[in-house]
Amino acid sequence: MDPAPTISTQGLTRRFGELVAVDGVDLRVSPGQFFGFLGPNGAGKSTTIKMLTGLLAPSSGRIEILGLDLQKNPVDVKRQIGVVPEGMALFGRLTGSEFLNFAGRMYGLNRETAAQRAAELLDFMQLADQPKKLVTDYSHGMQKKLAMAAAVIHGPKVLFLDEPFEGVDAIAAGTLKAMLQGMIARGATIFLTSHVLEIVERLCSHVAIIHQGRLVAQGSLEELRAGVAAQTPAVSGKVSGDGSGDGSRSPAERMTLEQIFLRTVGGERHAEQELSWLG
Numbered sequence: 001m002d003p004a005p006t007i008s009t010q011g012l013t014r015r016f017g018e019l020v021a022v023d024g025v026d027l028r029v030s031p032g033q034f035f036g037f038l039g040p041n042g043a044g045k046s047t048t049i050k051m052l053t054g055l056l057a058p059s060s061g062r063i064e065i066l067g068l069d070l071q072k073n074p075v076d077v078k079r080q081i082g083v084v085p086e087g088m089a090l091f092g093r094l095t096g097s098e099f100l101n102f103a104g105r106m107y108g109l110n111r112e113t114a115a116q117r118a119a120e121l122l123d124f125m126q127l128a129d130q131p132k133k134l135v136t137d138y139s140h141g142m143q144k145k146l147a148m149a150a151a152v153i154h155g156p157k158v159l160f161l162d163e164p165f166e167g168v169d170a171i172a173a174g175t176l177k178a179m180l181q182g183m184i185a186r187g188a189t190i191f192l193t194s195h196v197l198e199i200v201e202r203l204c205s206h207v208a209i210i211h212q213g214r215l216v217a218q219g220s221l222e223e224l225r226a227g228v229a230a231q232t233p234a235v236s237g238k239v240s241g242d243g244s245g246d247g248s249r250s251p252a253e254r255m256t257l258e259q260i261f262l263r264t265v266g267g268e269r270h271a272e273q274e275l276s277w278l279g
């Protein structure tokens with residue numbers, strides 16, 4: 001028997017007027033999974049994350065987080081999760097330290113613990129060297145790192161991140177990856193969106209792909225590879241190998257996540273189109 005899922009949705013749907021941005025999505029994320037949620041621009045990823053974290057109400061469908069119905073227990077759920085949504089809004093008139101202390105207190109930490117963790121996190125995110133700087137004067141990447149710090153200050157069991165690697169430098173990305181892997185090693189569950197498929201491929205054990213609001217694939221990377229290979233018989237021999245001569249694996253088994261993604265959402269056709277007036 002599979003363990004009870006940490007995140008599950010049934011028929012999750014969100015409409016914006018005529019548009020069905022998220023259309024009957026059934027997600028299942030098991031405890032301890034590092035889960036990548038992929039899809040082209042406008043596919044419905046951010047809308048889904050906002051619904052999973054109680055920031056946006058679904059039009060219909062059910063959401064369970066850690067065995068709790070999100071609509072019925074929003075506070076109990078929010079206490080146990082961390083989130084960095086798209087277009088996060090921070091309190092700009094505070095310093096980074098004040099902001100993290102505030103976030104810690106909001107999550108119910110006592111003053112001492114909040115202060116200690118805030119200092120540790122500022123240091124960890126390399127934000128400690130300008131203690132007087134207000135958050136409003138932080139650069140984009142600095143704000144992102146601060147939002148990430150605030151999302152983990154209470155030690156959440158489940159972490160939701162919308163494009164965590166967008167806009168952060170290579171050093172911070174490395175720090176961030178190490179932090180996330182450490183959380184996974186200690187039993188947390190992480191759900192993230194990213195367009196950087198090489199990072200997703202390296203970090204995530206499981207992936208779902210959403211396209212035009214509908215879930216078109218879900219499973220472990222191996223399961224996705226097997227699924228794409230089965231649907232496209234031409235895959236054998238057509239996938240460009242890296243020449244490393246890994247003879248023990250078939251071409252389908254060597255597919256990168258990017259190749260799986262492009263096949264699943266049909267991106268290969270567009271790549272062949274040209275804008276005739278350019279060049």
Ligand SMILES: Nc1ncnc2c1ncn2[C@@H]1O[C@H](COP(=O)(O)OP(=O)(O)OP(=O)(O)O)[C@@H](O)[C@H]1O
Pocket residue numbers: 016019021039040041042043044045046047048
């Ligand atoms: N508040 C809103 N009002 C109207 N339409 C919206 C709203 N929020 C999102 N949409 C639409 O819903 C669809 C899904 O948007 P969403 O932000 O979830 O996409 P995404 O997968 O996160 O894309 P990206 O990779 O570009 O971040 C898009 O067509 C978008 O224009």
Ligand SMILES: [Mg+2]
Pocket residue numbers: 045046047086162
């Ligand atoms: Mg988005």
